[in-house]
Every structure is written in structure tokens, then in C-alpha cells.
Amino acid sequence: MISEIFAFGSSPVHLLDPRLRVIFAVLFSVVTAVSNLFPTVCLALLMAIVLAVLARLPFRPLLTRLFIVNGLILFIWLVLPWSYEGTPVFSMGPLVVSREGICLSALITIKSNAIVLAFIAMVATMPVAVLGQALDRLHIPQKLVHLLLITYRYIFVIESEYHQLLRAARIRCFTPKTDLHTYKTYAYLLGMLFVRAAARGERVHQAMICRGFNGKFLCLHNFAIKQGDLAWILAMTTGLIGLGMLEWARII
Template sequence: MTIPADLRLRIGLALALPALLTTVHGFAPAFTALVAMLLLHVGSRQPFPWKRLLHLEGFLLLLFVTLPFTMPGTPLLTLGPLTASIEGAWRAATLAAKVSASVLLLAHLFAATDPLHLGNALRALHVPEPLVRLFVTVTRQLGVVRAEFARLQDAMRARAFHPRSNRHTWRSYGNLMGMLLVRALERADRVEEAMRLRGYSGRFPRTALMAPTVADWAVTAALVGATLLLLLWDKA
């Protein structure tokens, strides 16, 4: 077992470990954390979160392009009036390793977690009920809204719509967003009516959670301990 089964401990790890990783300044500890997260994913046999990483790498690529040219230090590359520094390149690589490790950690902790179970764990941690209700509802309905958006886009393509940089395109996209909002509000009303017919009174059903097992605490302690060792290595 590479992660605790108890969702309350997973939430605690999701808050604590990325916060600890942000204090790492050396490239070697940050890269070690990234390799450790990759090994955890390989050992757990979970689907690798390629899409999440691809969205992230676009931002990190921008970081590699800008940070070396804005941080003073030993010259590495000169492009006209701009000079990239070695220190800036190492800083960008360190930030990229820390961010990628944090994203892999979150994906590893919550990849196959049902939103309702996660909401139950948040409620057990005394998160306010309105926030829990908002989280569960949004995560459950986001896929429905995304499917509705795809259907509206297909309808526009069926009517020979081709996006261009003109007023008609922007007007069409505005109508698309407006129609998506209207349909989302209508669906929200139908969902609320269906929930009230099933006895919903403002709170989701609450299931009593069992206490974390010794194995859960052991895995949690191992992950926190490994992160603290990285911090000690970084400060040495």
C-alpha cells in the first residue's frame, strides 16, 4: 500500500506535503521528490495522469523561457540584449520539479476517489457544510456541463461554423456561452427538484467513518518522514 486508505489522512497529506515541498530550494531534493512520485505511480499501477501533466507543462515551459532571462547570475546564453543565467535555469528546473511532484502526489491520492466519499471525509474534518455541498455538487455536475458544451459545439459544426477572427465568430461564441449557462441553470433546477423529491433537506447523507488503521498511520508517517528527510537534505 503506497497511500493510506482513510480519506481524512489523504486530505491531510494533500495539504501538508505540497506545503513542505514549497520550502525546498535545492534542485537535487526537488528532483528526488519528483522521481519518488513517479515510482509511487508505477508501483500503484494507476493510470498515469498524462493530460494533467501536459496542461501543466505549458506553464512550466513558459517558466523555463522567462526565468533564466530575469534572474541575475552567471551567463549561460546571450540572445541580443537578453542574457540567460545558469542560476535562473536551475531555479526554473527546481520549480518545475516541485510543481510536477505536487501534481503527481495529488493525482496519486485522489485519482479514483468518489466525490461523495471525499465530501464525507471533508465533513468529518469539520469543513463547513455549505462548502462540502458546493464541492460535491460541482464535481458531480462538471462532467455533465462539459458534455453539454461538447453537444453545443457539435451542433455549431453541423451548421458549418468555422471559427475566425471576426465579429460573427465572437458573437457565436458569446451565444454559445449564454446557451451553456441557461442550460446549466435549467439542469441545476431539475437536479434540485429531484433531490427534494428524494427527501433532501440541505445536507447530504452522512456515513460514519471508521478510525484509521495502524497501516494507514504507518503509510502517512512514512510519507511525511520522507518529505522531512528531503527538507533536512535541502537545509544541510
């Protein structure tokens, strides 16, 4: 089931202004993504862990998420150390593991986890509705924000519709196997999902017009910078400057 497990809470991070969280999540991600030195990415990972602790993220779901996200990273570990040419560390038959390959894989792993952890701590800690309003205040095109909010509003509805269709198929003794019948069933099921979604889209639009929708999404939520936000801006900016110094001034 789709759920927003990290979105609700009363931690210091949850109370921060959503706009600032979005801005700093972007800045932090960009700086970390373009870094290529171990001290920088290690500091980034440390900052991400501090953010995650401050956000009081539930431990087990967080680990599950990180585990899934590391799938492609695992794929890289399986291929890169063997295929990257460089100083050999040890060999197994014709296969040689290079030092450079291991270093690059490790760098990618730390970077990737730092960015994802910080993203969970800063952005996944707000409901998507709030994210949409924050993006609107940050002057992201309104059509795109509408699209995001409507999509978010209906993924749960469509998901339950999907389960309903799947239940109906199961009652008719449908068991997924590797055969044409299974693929045909899934294809028709998905086709039905699209047909229903399109029909519902029509009704939603009519209902919105009936309620006087004029192309503008109103938002009653007022965002304001508070004292805690200022302290946070200071801390995050210092951290980002620290990352920049490590990477480009090479102070270590």
C-alpha cells in the same frame, strides 16, 4: 471529455483511507512548495515517483498530464534564464544566460513536478465524490462540500448539453473562424448553457426537497483507519521529516 482516469484501481494507494491521503497530500505539497534547496526538492521528487509507482498510475495518460502541466514551466524556461542577472554561462548577441537563472528555473521545474505527481498519486486516485465525503469528515464547511459535490455531479451533464448545442450549430454549418460571427455564436451558446443550468438548478432543488432534503448531506461511507494506513502514516511522516531536515537542518 472530462474523465477521472486515475480514480479507480486496486493499488496500495487506492486502498488507503481517503482522509489520510488528503491530509498527507496537503502536508507534502506545502513542505515541498516552501523548500528552496536542491537536495530537498530532489528527495521530494523521488518520494513523488515512489508514490506514483505504488499507485500504479497508467504511464501514457500520466505523461500527457505532466506535459500539459509543464506549459507554464516552459514559459519560465524561455524567459527566466535570459532575464535573471548573475554569472553568465554563455551569451548569444545581447542576450546572456545566467547560471542563477538556470538554477532557479530547474528548482521550480523539479518542485512543480514533484507536487503535481504526488497530488495525482494521492488525490486524483479517488473519485471526486469520495473526496467530497473525505473533506466533509475533515470538517470543511458543509456548504462548500455540497457545492463541490453538486458541481461534480453536473459537470458531465452540462458537458453533454454543451456538445449537443455545438452539434446543433455544426449541423447548421457553423465552422469556428476568427470573426465576430464565431464569437457571437459561442457567446449565445454559452449563454444558453447558463440559462439551462440555472433552470436545471431550480428543478434539482425542488426534486431534493421532494425527497426530504433538510440541508444535510448524508453519507453511507464509513471511513476507518486500518493497519495498512498506520504503516503508511509512519512512512509518510518519516519522509516529511526527512524533507524538513534537508531543508532546515541542512544535513547535506
